[in-house]
Amino acid sequence: MTNSANRRARASQKRQRLTAAAARVLHEQGVERTTLADIAREADVPVGNVYYYFKTKDELVQAALSEHTARLDEFTGRLEQLADPRDRLKALVEAWVDQRDIAVRHGCPTGTLAVELDKRAEGTLDAEVGAVIRRLLNWAEGQFRELGLSHPDDLALTLVSAYQGMSLLANALRDPDIMTREGARLLRWLDSLHAHGGHL
Template sequence: MGSDKRTRLIEAANKLIHQQGFNLTTLADIARESEVPLGNVYYYFKTKEEIGSALIEHRANFYRGMIESWNRLPDPKQRLAALIEMVSGERETLAQSGCPIGSLCQELHKDGGPLADKSASLMAAMLSWAEQQFRLLGKEKESPDLALHVVSVLQGASLLTHTFRQPDLIARETVRLKKWIDSL
């Protein structure tokens, strides 16, 4: 029962922080969304930073699972295309709330500190995975720059999609990115 409440709190934090940001989301908001009494929240998370840390772990686990599923694809180009397609498939959500990783990293890094450092691991994992795919394509020396390009394009297009609330922006850019991957 206790882990159920903790899970509900993390899932509520994930939703609310993605929608309204870390700084604007309160523990009371999270308690209300999870239907856990506010007093009980402190049993699981003493501070907002603790729930922020748990949220980063939650997102890391989610993306690890995605990477595991992509890694089952037989070809690195297909794996990279799966990443791009996942982002494209989230275009409506991106238009409303931005990228769950990029937005969180950007907000937390304005204040700095341990949560900012921990959130950077989310972006680092994506870069590292993409770099590995380019290495498997035989792009040894270029791999870090190619990975940076893919992640930068996805993040930039996500930001513009959110800024202008136009899902077609990410759709257009991901089509172009997939064609580029196919040409390698």
Template sequence: MTDSEPAAADGVSRPARSRRGGKRERLVKAAVQVFHEQGVEKTTLGDVARAADVPLGNVYYYFKTKDQLVEAAVDAHREQIEALTAALDALPDPAARLKALVAGWVDQRETAARFGCPFGTLASELDKRDDDLGEAPAGVMRALLAWAESQFAQLGRADAAALAVELVAAYQGMALLTHTLRDPGLMAAQGERLRSWIESVAGG
């Protein structure tokens, strides 16, 4: 996402849309980062404002409560998944797309070692709640699973749904171990095993 976007039919000028959209996007991006680094419960709106370099009063203009900001962060993760999978779809074949997905995970191994999986940690924390926010991450995870399932289906696998679960579960597991042991090398090694597994599945 960018701070600039074309003028729309609603009559709002491009500069106005850029200023407002850009500030909100900075706040959401900052929220995603701060929630990942210190968790939702420990994060205040002031923390997010400082990370976004935005006055605290401006945060309340866009988000009346922290829950609204958490919801926006979950939506941002969904948009990131959609953008990522759309980019991967440009690759020539399903196995290449799946291996590129794994490579992207491995590229984030230093971050995973420090803070865990950006979305997995958020989903785990929100799962402890008994409100609508507790259920929100499931939709994001289902979107990733559905995309992975479609790739395995294109490989001709009748067990595509099970393979998609196995792939995503393997990533979440290696992200958790990488974070717990503070060992990015673990994710690199397991990522290589996952790529070999994808090749065997594609050839099987």
């Protein structure tokens, strides 16, 4: 590799480290409380370097959202390897429950970001975080449609709403058991769905 190719590869790795750090710190601290210095520290890069890649905090939030999108796509891509759409949906619920300790401390990464960004007067970031949630809804809807269920869009809405609700309550009440109980109920609900029914 030439020197310039080396430099480009290092710059790309540094940007990726900062993006991943931004996603973590923004989830843990929220947008308003997070500084560029916090993200630099988490990524283990000098704070001056952050400005080279991201001029404003909003650009970092945008990078964090692209990280959430990439993680969601990677995760749903892994779920797609399961032959049965019902098993894919159940694996999604199980993954949510596995993250219950993080939800208790910080809530859902995209849900909490959506609420916080909606409170700001300026910018379009609230619409962008909405697009990440819409992506999950669309994926879930596709699974319900593949199962031949009627109103797959409503079923997807029920599922994702249940997740946002259980994350919010687990966080507000500092109780991971909420995620465990609600997750078990969602798994039973998914098992109960047949071509002509399935209300929670």
